[in-house]
Amino acid sequence: MEPAAHSHQEAPTPSSMEKAEDLAFELNVAVRDINTKAVLELLEKGADVNSKAESGWTPLQSAVQANSEDLVRLLLDKGACPHARKDNGGTAFTEAGIAGNVNILTLLLDYGLSVNYHDDNGFTAFMEAACYGREEALKFLYSKGADVNLRRAVSEENVKLHKGGATALMDACSKGYFSVVKTLVQEMGADVNICDNKGRNALIHALKEGCAKDRYESAVAIGRFLLDHGGDVNSKDECGKTALILAVEMQSPDLVTALLEKGEIDIDDADEEGNTALMVAVEKNDCNIAELLCKKGARTDVGNLIAVANRNRAHNMARLLRQYNATFIPETLKNWEPNSKRWRDQLKSLYQIYRPMIGKLKVFQYIQQRIRYTSQGGIYLGLYGGTEVAVRISRSTEGDKEKRFFEQCGNCEHLLKLFQFEKARGYTYLCFALWEKNLEEHLQEPEDQMDCKDALRMIFKAVRELHSLGFSHRDLNPSNFLIDSGGKIYLVDFDNKRELIEGKKELVSSDLEALSRLVLYVLTGGSKPLQQVSTEDLAANSPDYSEALDLVSSLVSHDERGLEGLSKHPYFWSKQTRFKFLKSIWNKIKDLQNRKAVFQAPNATESFPYPSWTKQIDKDVLNIMQKPQNRPPFKYSDDVVNLLRLIRNLDEHPDSRISNRIGDHAEYFLKLFPALTIYVYNSVRQNPKYSHFADVQDPSL
Incomplete structure (x- = not known):
């Protein structure tokens, strides 16, 4: 085979x-x-x-x-x-x-x-x-x-x-x-x-x-x-x-x-290494250009000009420089440390290099020293008499107008104020206290923890202060709220978008609508761009959820309370203030014949959010309250009047059995009934006969 x-x-x-x-x-x-x-x-x-x-x-x-x-x-x-x-x-x-x-x-x-x-x-x-x-x-x-x-x-x-x-x-x-x-x-x-x-x-x-x-x-x-x-x-x-x-x-x-x-040129301006035009001419041993500069008044007392000329064996250059009083002035810098952490490196660089002084101001108008860009130009780091500042440089006409506005902000707590100013060569140099970051930058850094309520208090006050000066901002975005090293917030308008209100309510309304978006932006930690954030992004389990929703809604609806009134909104109340408010309402209505009428405002649209509250509350707590010691028994019914009565009685007549079971009364009730405060507040506020019940004095405001 x-x-x-x-x-x-x-x-x-x-x-x-x-x-x-x-x-x-x-x-x-x-x-x-x-x-x-x-x-x-x-x-x-x-x-x-x-x-x-x-x-x-x-x-x-x-x-x-x-x-x-x-x-x-x-x-x-x-x-x-x-x-x-x-x-x-x-x-x-x-x-x-x-x-x-x-x-x-x-x-x-x-x-x-x-x-x-x-x-x-x-x-x-x-x-x-x-x-x-x-x-x-x-x-x-x-x-x-x-x-x-x-x-x-x-x-x-x-x-x-x-x-x-x-x-x-x-x-x-x-x-x-x-x-x-x-x-x-x-x-x-x-x-x-x-x-x-x-x-x-x-x-x-x-x-x-x-x-x-x-x-x-x-x-x-x-x-x-x-x-x-x-x-x-x-x-x-x-x-x-x-x-x-x-x-x-x-x-x-x-x-x-x-x-x-060109008359507007600064002959002694220097680059990032501190070299002036004359220093460059000396380094290149260009006597013709060096003489042109010296005749026009270039400073010869900065930089080691004679030493450079000698090093280059440029005897003619050295002779020229001496004719214009060139001297050697050794500069010894102390070990200076800026206060600002954010701008430390740029400030140290500015401190160490040569810059021609503008009065008491040392500033370098170039990109590495620019800390903000605006439609009106850049904002630069500066040292004014040794103080760290932010500098806005404008043509004199525009600068004088801006100076007048910022001077109006002098008595305002949360509007950026003018620190000092200088004028030179047709320019105005406006100096402001240096900030660390803006609100947007702050929220994007996870290590920076922000008290949202405290931040919004300052933001609201800043806008109120601007309105009190007669201006609407027109550009309330996170980058226009600046935060200093101590956490204080300031409002600024470097883009000059503000407008005189002069009775134009629509301008104020526009600011309030912008403020509503800003509230959501802050409460959501800047997780979405300002124009994309909505109420759906709020965490429903937040202890301030109901109050925050109502505050946003009130801002959008151009509420008659205005910004002044909304600055006292329940969102800003402390936990203790909210609980005291709920207790106080019972004290105000207990002698009325028709207590329920207090919560029936003519145009009310909200219904009581807890129509079965007796089933939600701890059964033992309810039983103890319905059969209290040394007081006649009382059966609580499922309405807002009875819930307020229970809250008031429980806190005014403490019982160790209840306290041991639920702990802090305010903590317990506000967590169990998170929408109660805003419901009660809006109900009495919208009722013309009882609206004064909503007036609350909170020391924290």
């Missing part, structure tokens, strides 16, 4: 998936080679016109990158999706902005693409065209509605890292496209003073790249052009360098001269 032959296995044929991947790869290669014949053949073989190569590139995007109008048309006719996104969110349209081909841009717009669409890094086709100097494409996109002042939109995480926010003008400035810059400003009205998320305007973007040899001439031309068109000379880069410092680093006497001619 012959042995069985070994079976022969053929190599497996490629799967359909592998074939598709191969075709897709070949299609993208053919497109990038602009091989129209190969593209058609591959499509006929079944290649996916919308397949993606590395980094998510589609054939259509590759055709646009190759600047081939014929291939773009072909692929679109074959079903290519113009909306497909690369891994970075870019589309064929943003790629067309880079290529600068107006015909391709026109073709893609006909497919319904948005002219202001941006990729994941915030780049639009308009920005890409500016970035690559595609002036014809730029003009075309502008004619189609491109937003010339659109800032680079990035993720919230990147915003926190100060990324993004740049405009097309900044891109053109960074790349040195002078012609594009002129077109953007003169023909399209680009704003030269918009800042990116690092606080840099177009002038800073131009000068930061000016040190490169191939960018020097264009940077100087762009810089002078921006200065002639109102560029703000006090903007800084991410290292705190002003335009003047950057111009000195470029070693451009023309730009330095142009900047010094």
